[in-house]
Amino acid sequence: MSSKNQKAAEARAKAQAQVRAQERRTTLMIIAGSVAGLAIFAAVVIFIVNQGKVPELGSDGATSPVASDSTGGIPVGTSGVVGVDVPTDAVRVDIYLDYMCPICGVFEDTNAADIDEMREAGDIQVYYHPISILDRYSNGTNYSTRSAAAAGVVANDAPEAFLDFSNALFANQPAENTDGLSDDEIEQIALDAGVPADVAGSLVNDDFKKWATAATQQASVDGMQGTPTVRISATGSFDDGLILNADSSSPSVDYFTDGNLKAYIESLG
Template sequence: MSEKNREGKRTARERLAAEREKQKTAEKRRRTLVVGASVVCVLGLAAVIGVVAANSGGDDESKASGPVVAPSGAQGQDGLAIPVGKEGAKATLTVWEDFRCPACKSFEQTYRPTLNELTEAGKLKVEYHLVTLIDGGLGGSGSLSAANAAACAQDAGKFTPYHDVLFENQPVESDDAFSDDAKLIDLAGKVDGLDTPEFRTCVEDGTHDSWVVKSNEAFQKGGFSGTPTVLFEGQNIYQDRSMTPEKFKQMVEDANKS
């Protein structure tokens, strides 16, 4: 073999080795970035939790200074639950929700057909509790304003359809669009008969703000970890990874047989 050929092969091996080393370095950098991103996500969550703790009761406390006006038909301890379904239903589902919460929207999209079927059949009653967790974590007042508007819709006997409209038109979590009364009133136009002078006044005056604040305080005192919190016979079914609408439906059917 000529000296020229040996030199060519040596150069090729060196280039290959250099390329392999370059790939190893790139892979190491990629792994570092992935781990770093994970740490940022965890730290970000901790920061949000810290902000929630720091802000709990901040702006809400100032709005709680007015009288607590529960919406029509509110039930449960301190009248903090909005009931949906027939009073005589043997099974009860307790739902804590925030209208700015993406996970709450996901729950509603997945379980709404089943909940509607069971409540209409008189087998299930759902008790909705409204929460302002995202306001505390990300700032703004959209959770509070939307919850007040939903309570105003309850006064008009239109809670369920307006509740559904709010989740169907939920802005991204960081967008405080629901803090705009005009937006909430505009969405009321999607519910037949809801956009009335009485409803508008209720929304613009924040008639049920103090009630919403009290509901959020009950959520905090309950020690719940987040929204949605969905309780059936003491079990948070939203945290049960094996839970499905079909499985939940069977649980309700069984409760009605007992």
């Protein structure tokens, strides 16, 4: 087995183990560890906000992609273009991802084709949430923030290329505890994904970095505990959504097994 395939297999096994652990929750250690991890994450976010370093999502200084909503979600419609032909009467699927997260890469490999099929058929409305919680794994280069911000720029200025660019970031995903991709490498990936040259040359944008941080803060407020996080609303309203595998009372779906997420969504119809 190649090194890349071995890493993918290891990440898939880790992801499936995490879902099983969430389903079982048979020991206080698991529960305590989860609560402690969430508390630490929340405390860090609150500290940053209190220091005035994180503008509120949608405020001046945190430029949002024009089609994004108040949750920070970037909608992609039936045509594959951000903000175009997004159904309002379909199941809503919110996907929270970090481009540095290897398990997010496994999630994409497992579910992207099914999500695209349902989205193109108008059976679901899909909102992508690029966030940045793994900057600490890129040796000080803040790759999670840089890549999320770049995705925001593409969603805003080249909405037809957002999905291809997002997919390409996962296809070229750097390993944790490396420097991540350089700004020049991200620009080249954007060009290869069909992003116009003028947009690809403007991906380094401080306002969109602030947006990525603000969107991460909003995600935590909305219940995101890590990546990937999947929130499903059968009614199509974000407020009615439930986060899968969040706790013992949440819908339990092993979305690291082919077809499981699609089957769950179809069961809501």
